[in-house]
Amino acid sequence: MKAAAVSVSGIALLLAACAPGSGNYQANAARSGAWQPPANQPAPSAVNSCRSALTGEVYAIRNAQCSAGDTPVPVEPISSATPAAVTSLPAAPVVPRASCRDLALQNASKAASVDNVLKSLRGVSAKKGEFETSEAFRSRMLPVIEKAKRSAGLSANNDKLVFSFKVPEHSTQYDADAKILTIGSSVSQYIGLLSGAWASGVGNYLIAAKSGGPKSTYIASNSFGVKKEVVKVEYSNTGLALPGGSMSGWPSSFTAVRERMQPEEARAAKGSLFVVFVGQIEEPFYLSGLNYVSPTISSPIEITTKAEAIKFNPECAVLYNKSSGTVIKDILFERRW
DSSP states (O other): OOOOOOOHHHHHHHHHHTSTTSHHHHHHHHHHTOOOOOTTSOOOOSSEEEEOTTTOOEEEESSSOOOTTOEEEOOOOOOOSOOOOOOOOOOOOOOOOOOHHHHHHHHGGGOOOHHHHHHHHTTSOOSOOTTOOHHHHHHHHHHHHHHHHHHTTOOTTOOOEEEEEEOOGGGEEEETTTTEEEESOSSOTTSOSBOEEEEBTTEEEEEEEEEEEEEEEEEEEOTTOOEEEEEEEEEEEEEEEOTTOBTTBBSSSOOOEEEEOOHHHHHHHHTOEEEEEEEEEEEEEEEEEEEEEOOOSSSOEEEEEEEEEEEEEEEEEEEEETTTTEEEEEOOOOOOO
16 A cells, blocks of 8 residues: 655645635635634624625625625624613502493483583583684683583593483383383384484484473465464473484384393383483584474474584493393494484
């Protein structure tokens, strides 16, 4: 076997080429993933970034060098020091807010008086003037709204008003054989649970109080010369203007509820059913208008109805049985005016 002859000078050149500081070592070792920088240069982090000299965009590299001409983007070293302890303050106790249904149940028997709230709003120009800024309007109305809340018996930290309207007895029917109390119309779902009214300047509203009646009579005739004695009637209504109603009542759509009850329970419930609303009054707060019905030959009655109403935006409405102190169901309604 013939041994290869290697000179001392050749060995020296080979070692110099593979030395860690040489370019050949770096190029070869980088390809194999074994290269580490000399001790006098910082070691690259696990992930570095470079900024391209051509486009200016930053790109990530891993255990490699930036391309020729590109600039390294240094990465902040992650400290191995133990982080300082953070003293956290005890969390404030969370007080759950009463649900809308709970507020209705708690305040059903002490609902606000529509007439009292109207009294606090009556005579106030609740419309923003042409030369009045929105901020000035709100500042002017703030004490009026606070007065209205006080008239409704609200505490300073409560902004919810509760109103209740009795369900007419003709809207309920009891079947003694089946022991079922039907609440609402069994004829059509489009007949509201509560009777509604309409007036220009107010729109649809629920009547809280009604006064007036026949005032006088007069003789009138039509174009054919037929004469009739006309009864002139004048009414004054106060009420609540709210979304979800129609000329046929509130809500505009209501599916009758059937409750199983013993005769004694049904008799007590029939005159003790209420719709309880929880919500807030809205700008312009106070509404007023008229409804006029002209006389005809078949109905010689002239009716003029003056209406005053609170503009009210309900958050919820429930069907409440005062005799048992229970909520029968939540009432769904359209929230569009």
